[in-house]
Amino acid sequence: MFKNILLPVDGSEYGLSQVKHAIDLAKTYNGKIMLLHVVDIKIVEGPLLRDLTFLSEAVTDFEYHNEIKSSLEEKGKLILQKIGAVCEEAQVAFETKLLPGIISNTIAENAKMADIVIMGKRGENAAFGTAFLGTVAEAATRLSNKPVMLVDEVYKKVEKVLFAYDGTASSNKALQLLAQMALASKYELTVINVSDEESEGRTILEEAVSYLESYNIKPEQILKSGDVVNVIIESAEAAGYDAIMMGAYGHSAIHQMLLGSITTLLVRAAKVPVVLYR
Template sequence: MTNVVGCIDGSAAATAVCDYSAWAALQLDAPLMLLHVLDLNRYPVAPDVTGNIGLGSREHLLEELAELDAQRAKVALKEGHVMLEAAESRAREDGIANIQLRQRHGDLSDTLQEMEGDIRLVVLGLHGEDSSDKPQHIGSQLETVIRTLHRPILLTPFSFSAPASAMLAFDGSATTRKGVEMLAKSPLFKGMPVHVVMVDADTSDNWEKLKWAEQQLAENGHEVHIALRAGDVEPTLHAYQAEHNIDIMVMGAYGHSRIRQFLVGSTTSSMLQASKSPMLILR
């Protein structure tokens, strides 16, 4: 059975990641894996001092520095284990019984790619450990994960609130139609009202595409609202979300649609930076 994987680190979003991971695991009736990856660049397993031998008195200093790096890595591993245990305790309080803890030393993106076959959903903080004190910055590894992982990714803000409504950014393309079908059938959004929003010209063709999406979702028991808005993608989507007090935004990172070009192109950061609510990225 594939897992909901909550990526735990020392950021301010870690508690929300834990809570959203537990919420998703309950909604999907899936086991929960809490993952902590110790960054290999910050905490190397064995510092490389080759090429520095033969520098006389400096050799002893380099050995001391290498020993200090090794001690820092050991402390960081222990700290990560403590964070995982605290997250496990919180998830159990949220009602999760089936929990695995996993700790890795390496790169987050590479680790998730290796585990991809066992992943149903990944949960990450919008702001990582290095950007918690800078809300205008997204996590340094986030874009890499979005570009490389072929699993849905739930991105969380700093605090948790159980989603009760969802909004799908839709452009009518074949790939975003797949997103409608995924959302319609997913137990993650069972019973929620869903807004399908297209940012494009007000044409009969676009309304037909929206009505198709409305039908797919309605047939799967959703209360559906469709909207066609003009304007720039990011501000228009966020304005609609705020206007209707929608809890979670769903977007696709696939195909060659306008939404994809916006999301995983050069303006990725501005979209994510502007988000103050959870965002689900479909793959």
């Protein structure tokens, strides 16, 4: 199922957690990890870089451009070597790619040949940012039609999964993916639906449970009302789930902006990895 696992790495503190989650999947599915580092062309060729060349008459624009480019490429090689060494020690197959490009676009392009993408919730500049969810992670998730796993800095093996199901098309795709993952990984599963209409919520919840039971998977069930994000987060924390899984969009057009407002808020608030599928 997950034969090709794309792991974009940028040197952030999330890298070790990313690769450990990737190794878990690679061992379960006998897959290969594709390590990718993107040299950001916005840094190499952007207007700020060109402006900086005027600070010193001794350095030409061409020389300065090449110096920065070489420095970023060398940094990328070191990052790939470091993460590659972890893969090698774990005895899983891997390959490395060092590519120039716009980071989110390049990740999405390479995701076409991957079965899943594993990213940190925030990138190497997280300490200097104000957003809870990294702009690259959000953009790459929006651009890719593959499952994306957004992980935290601290790794914990995923054994207990809370699946948020709302009956939408993306949620249904995530349900089908979950069934396949649960068969291979033997996750302890719970399906949750948050709805202020009990009858409607029960129908949606039973739809997901019935589908999983057709695979001989017997999930626990939670039906609650209230604020969707708060209920899911509180439920995940109360029972100690290792990951949350869901479709990437909610019902309305407003929710479908960027990742979808509910999805974005949930990823920001979650203290465990979140697997999204749109």
